[in-house]
Amino acid sequence: MMTLAGFITGMAFGFLLQKARVIRYDKQLGALRLMDMTIVKFMLSTVIVGMVGVYLLHDLGLAELRFKPTVLGGNIIGGILFGIGWGLIGYCPATSVAAFGEGRTDALWGFLGMVTGAGLYAEAYPLMNRTVLTWGDLGMVTIPQLLGVNHWAVIVLFAAAGIFLFRWFERKGL
Amino acid sequence: MEEQEPKGWSPYLAGGLAGLLLVCSVFLSGNYFGASTTFVRVAGTIEKVFVPDRVAQSEYFTRFAPAIDWQWMFVAGVFFGSLISAATSRSFRLQTVPHTWRERFGPSATKRGLVAYAGGTIAMFGARLADG
Known part of the structure; x- marks a missing residue:
């Protein structure tokens, strides 16, 4: 039952990704080269709506927040590696699957690479756990906690900044 | 020359709906x-065929066992959702x-x-590595 819900949710998400035409290599590279902001518009819209909705549910006691520990070593080095890889493949994990769904066969090679990368990471994990993952371990923190402010202050500011950015994209025709 | 495909939805609309x-x-x-x-689970599933002992002893594959869970089905759904959307919109x-x-x-294509x-x-x- 639970897994069926996952399948249906995934279908709806894949449907929306394809409708917005955000799963293409050309669009993803367009964003990385700061020439076409379509995927940034999609992602930031999702984040803003998700942020407001999830925190609303949380404040009403209807949902649990789930976040991961901040480990600067892992976040920064992993983020840089992800960026280099993303620039080469031109798909991120979920979009590689979606891109293959709309017929882009190069995404299948990317998918296989990602499975390989996951296997390699499983091999490297004990070493990473002793080294990189001990560097700058801040534990479970959120931005509102770090700033010592109410979470709605951060949400409102973030949403306002997002909308400002959207207006700027439209003015520049990005 | 490829057949012109229909224009997609606004990324703000589709992104906002994804948020909902x-x-x-x-x-x-x-x-x-x-x-x-899910990629970790798939890697573990494949490796289990060839080196089951190694997978059983792996700290990482113990944390993320090779099994089908909610997210695995979510990723499978993404493939079919995209396929359906593309096939029904001539794209x-x-x-x-x-x-x-x-x-x-x-x-x-090789390159x-x-x-x-x-x-x-x-x-x-x-x-x-970034735990994301």
Whole structure:
């Protein structure tokens, strides 16, 4: 039952990704080269709506927040590696699957690479756990906690900044 | 010349709807969206065929066991959702080399495939290291 819900949710998400035409290599590279902001518009819209909705549910006691520990070593080095890889493949994990769904066969090679990368990471994990993952371990923190402010202050500011950015994209025709 | 495909939805609309979908998922089942953990489970599933002992002893594959869970089905759903959307809107295209890649690096499918494979490997290693 639970897994069926996952399948249906995934279908709806894949449907929306394809409708917005955000799963293409050309669009993803367009964003990385700061020439076409379509995927940034999609992602930031999702984040803003998700942020407001999830925190609303949380404040009403209807949902649990789930976040991961901040480990600067892992976040920064992993983020840089992800960026280099993303620039080469031109798909991120979920979009590689979606891109293959709309017929882009190069995404299948990317998918296989990602499975390989996951296997390699499983091999490297004990070493990473002793080294990189001990560097700058801040534990479970959120931005509102770090700033010592109410979470709605951060949400409102973030949403306002997002909308400002959207207006700027439209003015520049990005 | 390729058949002109219909214009897609506004990214603000589709992205906003994806946000609502996430909120509904969190409300109904407590599940947030993700994909990269599924790649770990798939890698473990494949490795289990060849080196079952190694997988059984692996700290990482113990944490993320080779099994089908909510996120695994979510990722499978993404494939079918995209396929359905593309097939019903005349925007499905079998394409081995993306347009902008072809313009810059030529039409070789092997070259594109190798770089996509290498990029995928590096990107996923980084994604797991960043715990994302």
